[in-house]
Amino acid sequence: SQQGEEDPQALSIQEGENATMNCSYKTSINNLQWYRQNSGRGLVHLILIRSNEREKHSGRLRVTLDTSKKSSSLLITASRAADTASYFCATERPSFQKLVFGTGTRLLVSP
Amino acid sequence: DTAVSQTPKYLVTQMGNDKSIKCEQNLGHDTMYWYKQDSKKFLKIMFSYNNKELIINETVPNRFSPKSPDKAHLNLHINSLELGDSAVYFCASSQRRQQETQYFGPGTRLLVL
Numbered sequence: 001s002q003q004g005e006e007d008p009q010a011l012s013i014q015e016g017e018n019a020t021m022n023c024s025y026k027t028s029i030n031n032l033q034w035y036r037q038n039s040g041r042g043l044v045h046l047i048l049i050r051s052n053e054r055e056k057h058s059g060r061l062r063v064t065l066d067t068s069k070k071s072s073s074l075l076i077t078a079s080r081a082a083d084t085a086s087y088f089c090a091t092e093r094p095s096f097q098k099l100v101f102g103t104g105t106r107l108l109v110s111p
Numbered sequence: 112d113t114a115v116s117q118t119p120k121y122l123v124t125q126m127g128n129d130k131s132i133k134c135e136q137n138l139g140h141d142t143m144y145w146y147k148q149d150s151k152k153f154l155k156i157m158f159s160y161n162n163k164e165l166i167i168n169e170t171v172p173n174r175f176s177p178k179s180p181d182k183a184h185l186n187l188h189i190n191s192l193e194l195g196d197s198a199v200y201f202c203a204s205s206q207r208r209q210q211e212t213q214y215f216g217p218g219t220r221l222l223v224l
Binding site: 042043050086098 | 115144151152153154155156159161166167201208209210212213214215216217218
């Protein structure tokens with residue numbers, strides 16, 4: 001069954017604003033990953049956060065993980081038009097050698 | 112140099128035909144995957160191979176048969192194509208089978224008429 005659900009399904013902002021996307025999941029995990037997919041392209045890995053970590057940064061990206069609430073958020077600061085894409089969370093469960101992807105958030109950043 | 116490549120990029124074919132999609136990775140990874148992304152962008156794993164050995168086989172019709180001639184290649188053969196097989200198929204690879212970033216290919220857009 002589907003593991004991750006993302007919220008919102010779609011987000012439209014102006015350049016320079018921050019974008020926050022949330023991911024909720026149902027079971028215990030080893031790690032949670034965020035990926036970006038530009039239209040017509042493959043997925044690109046953004047950040048991996050392990051179950052014993054609470055926050056991770058990479059450039060303009062900040063990811064938090066709350067295992068008690070089974071949720072994660074991805075914050076993109078000072079967004080750019082080039083950030084326009086779909087963003088997916090993916091979880092890896094203990095003893096399961098696979099990623100289960102969420103439903104995705106479509107982000108539109110207008111100039 | 113492309114890390115994970117797939118051919119063809121587009122595939123348009125008639126129902127009932129048999130087709131293959133090829134995938135190659137030059138990252139030296141041990142594990143490779145096939146995913147299917149439907150029209151709603153939902154991405155689901157189909158198969159995973161580690162060092163040429165099948166480790167994940169999700170509930171996929173047996174018309175789909177993966178083949179890994181070596182650990183750098185994972186091909187997908189589909190028999191008797193159906194309309195519902197229309198989707199984007201992504202190949203991916205990772206260094207090991209767990210706790211790893213996955214690297215995705217550009218996708219193969221399959222349209223069955």
